Amino acid sequence: xxxxxxxxxxxxxxxxxxxxxxxxxxxxxxxxxxxxxxxxxxxxxxxxxxxxxxxxxxxxxxxxxxxxxxxxxxxxxxxxxxxxxxxxxxxxxxxxxxxxxxxxxxxxxxxxxxxxxxxxxxxxxxxxxxxxxxxxxxxxxxxxxxxxxxxxxxxxxxxxxxxxxxxxxxxxxxxxxxxxxxxxxxxxxxxxxxxxxxxxxxxxxxxxxxxxxxxxxxxxxxxxxxxxxxxxxxxxxxxxxxxxxxxxxxxxxxxxxxxxxxxxxxxxxxxxxxxxxxxxxxxxxxxxxxxxxxxxxxxxxxxxxxxxxxxxxxxxxxxxxxxxxxxxxxxxxxxxxxxxxxxxxxxxxxxxxxxxxxxxxxxxxxxxxxxxxxxxxxxxxxxxxxxxxxxxxxxxxxxxxxxxxxxxxxxxxxxxxxxxxxxxxxxxxxxxxxxxxxxxxxxxxxxxxxxxxxxxxxxxxxxxxxxxxxxxxxxxxxxxxxxxxxxxxxxxxxxxxxxxxxxxxxxxxxxxxxxxxxxxxxxxxxxxxxxxxxxxxxxxxxxxxxxxxxxxxxxxxxxxxxxxxxxxxx
Numbered sequence: 403x404x405x406x407x408x409x410x411x412x413x414x415x416x417x418x419x420x421x422x423x424x425x426x427x428x429x430x431x432x433x434x435x436x437x438x439x440x441x442x443x444x445x446x447x448x449x450x451x452x453x454x455x456x457x458x459x460x461x462x463x464x465x466x467x468x469x470x471x472x473x474x475x476x477x478x479x480x481x482x483x484x485x486x487x488x489x490x491x492x493x494x495x496x497x498x499x500x501x502x503x504x505x506x507x508x509x510x511x512x513x514x515x516x517x518x519x520x521x522x523x524x525x526x527x528x529x530x531x532x533x534x535x536x537x538x539x540x541x542x543x544x545x546x547x548x549x550x551x552x553x554x555x556x557x558x559x560x561x562x563x564x565x566x567x568x569x570x571x572x573x574x575x576x577x578x579x580x581x582x583x584x585x586x587x588x589x590x591x592x593x594x595x596x597x598x599x600x601x602x603x604x605x606x607x608x609x610x611x612x613x614x615x616x617x618x619x620x621x622x623x624x625x626x627x628x629x630x631x632x633x634x635x636x637x638x639x640x641x642x643x644x645x646x647x648x649x650x651x652x653x654x655x656x657x658x659x660x661x662x663x664x665x666x667x668x669x670x671x672x673x674x675x676x677x678x679x680x681x682x683x684x685x686x687x688x689x690x691x692x693x694x695x696x697x698x699x700x701x702x703x704x705x706x707x708x709x710x711x712x713x714x715x716x717x718x719x720x721x722x723x724x725x726x727x728x729x730x731x732x733x734x735x736x737x738x739x740x741x742x743x744x745x746x747x748x749x750x751x752x753x754x755x756x757x758x759x760x761x762x763x764x765x766x767x768x769x770x771x772x773x774x775x776x777x778x779x780x781x782x783x784x785x786x787x788x789x790x791x792x793x794x795x796x797x798x799x800x801x802x803x804x805x806x807x808x809x810x811x812x813x814x815x816x817x818x819x820x821x822x823x824x825x826x827x828x829x830x831x832x833x834x835x836x837x838x839x840x841x842x843x844x845x846x847x848x849x850x851x852x853x854x855x856x857x858x859x860x861x862x863x864x865x866x867x868x869x870x871x872x873x874x875x876x877x878x879x880x881x882x883x884x885x886x887x888x889x890x891x892x893x894x895x896x897x898x899x900x901x902x903x904x905x906x907x908x909x910x911x912x913x914x915x916x917x918x919x920x921x922x923x924x925x926x927x928x929x930x931x932x933x934x935x936x937x938x939x940x941x942x943x944x945x946x947x948x949x950x951x952x953x954x955x956x957x958x959x960x961x962x963x964x965x966x967x968x969x970x971x972x
Contacts (some may be wrong), residue, residue: 403447408472409440411481412465417493418484420503435460438752439469441933447473459752491516499547499877508533522548550876557595558640559875561905561942564589566640567599570618578614579607582652586659590712592945594875594908598641602656608646615644651683653695657702658682664717665710672721673705680705713948718916730953735944737954739962740769741937743814743837743868743900743928748793749774749784752933755793756800759809761934769808769963772797773837773868773928778816778824785813787829794832808963810834814868819843821857823864830863835970837900837928839868840881848882855888859897865970866926866958867892869902869909877906885914893921896970898958903929903943915950924969926958 416432419425438460439446449455450473455466472478495506498518509515512533513524521544524530530541567585574580583603588596605611612632616624626633631645647655658666659682673680677688685693685704695701699709707724711732714720723729745751746758753761755772762770772793777784785793790813797809812835816824823830823838830836838858846854858864870888872881892899899918902909907930910918918925927943929936947957954960958969 403473403476405439405442405446408446408469409436411472411478412436412439412468414493415481415484417496417503418488421488421492421496421507422484423504423507431460431462432465434750434752435462435465437932441752441935443934459747489516491520494518495521497551498544499550499874499879500543501547505536505544508535518548518551546879550879557597557876559905560589560592560594560596560908560945561939562638563596563599563640564942566620566636566638567601567642570599570601570615570620570642573618574601574603574611574614578605578611580605580611580614580646582649584656586656587661590660591662591715592713592942592949594911594946598643600659601642601644602652602659603644603646604649604652605646611646612644650694650696653697653699653701654680654684655682657695657698660712660715662716665715665720668717668721669701669705672707676705678705711948713912713945714951716912716949718913730951732948733944733952733954733957733960735941737957737960738767738927738940738944740767740771740810740959741929741931741940742771742835742866742926742959743773743902743930744770744937745774745814745930745932746772748772748789750932755796755809756803757934758931758937759800759804759807761937763804763807765937767807769810771810771812771835771837771928773812773814776813776815776824778818779841785825787826790825790829790833810963812836814839815864816841817854817858819846819854821854823858823861827863833863835865836863837866837868838864840872844872844878844881846882848884851881852884852887855883856891859888859891859895864897866898866900866928868900868928869904869907869930870899871909871911871914873907873909875906875908885917889918889921889923892918892923896924898924898926898970901925901927901943901946903927903939903941903946905939905942908942908946910946910950912946912949915947915952919950919952919956924958925952925956928959 412432413436416429420429438458442458446469449457450469455461455469468478468480492506492510494517495501495509509521513529515521515524525541525545530536530544531538567589571583571585574583580603583601585599585601587600589599603611608629612627615632616627616634620636621634622637623635625635633641633643635641670680678685684695693704702709708729710720710724741762744758746753746755759770775784777786794811797811800809812833813825814837817838817840818824859867871883873879899910901915915925927940927947929939931937958966
């Protein structure tokens, strides 16, 4: 069993214990151990053989014994006992946005519901509102959550699909004569969620490329295998289409399959104005003469435009900007000099300050900002004034060891329901940067939650607002925030708004980024990393910045620390 498979078992144990009303700290211990196991750099099976399981952070004696049983026998008795007590269908109810363990238990015990369709049927018959603790509004929210699941059915998070597509591309480059191989579609435009994965390639030997494609280890089922197109289903359920084509038409086909549909329509209209018709195969003049385009640059050059980056192709003014010579120089991964949202084992992170700092330094960064949760979130070991002082002493030691790399002292401070913060001003004043966020009371009405956010933005000690809209893709809609009011106040106070790179957040999205830039608001990109691997999510945040037309000057963590200190509001 690999680390991910083992961690999934412990996550399910935590879920089942929570459904049964288990102790918070016990449930949390399993969840934290699962995170640590999944992201540990060494295979757990190897550590087990060497008797080194206790070296894994958050793996104590009890969990180590369970891992030993799992790897020795291939099963875990405790896990099987829990599964008998909590049916699989009840666990599936936790995927409904707004349904937590207590509600899932209630639905099963009182109504015998053990599947999402059963819950939907009962909700439409208005049977949920009569359960203890539930009301008509609760029933509506559960229905809304199920409808959200339906809308996202068949779609995957960008953070899930992108590494899969990149791995397929690399495997085909290594095992076949494929050339110019590239993922296209919404994946190439870096939309937060995508449907199928589409890949284009050129080759003189299509049969060999297709043969290599359908034999990839991830392929569970071959739906189609042809000379120019093949379609497979991967073992995780994703569909992947591969098209091979002649090199002279690669540019127009890549542009066409990248989209968006609205962007392509505007290009075709522009071509018609110039006496040309544009299709995925090339241009045609009025006399029938064909113009083929081996590169995307030629597609745009033919109608008098510079190449437009894929992330901008959403019909939001990019063609007009290109015609006027005003396309932005989009921020790149290479512009990023540090990470402004990093957790350690001082709160709910897996690794130590030094381990996170060493990992960031290895990525070529100049700094990271530590943003461990404060106690208001209810995280075990959340930051108190005493723990802040303890952490600062350790930060000083790490900075002396790793200089000139710098660990910046901060915290992710909880914005309470009344807009105050859960650390005293005198503690916040001593930090390098303060990140504030809303994690609770997310269902407050628009006026109340907006005023709550504005109060934090006006606080002279708050430098960054984390994941401002509060969305979780496929799980929770944006909070009822007046984003216009937030942007205007952030511009007035000099408060930075975060682009959170977690795959299930990607918050802010491209449209919000664009609006913030229009108002002159400075943005930051943070991975919200809870382990060393999490630092690798930065490209997803950069992608959202690019979708919002952000340049390096718009992103705080493209600056060196001395320059940034002059810009932060304190």
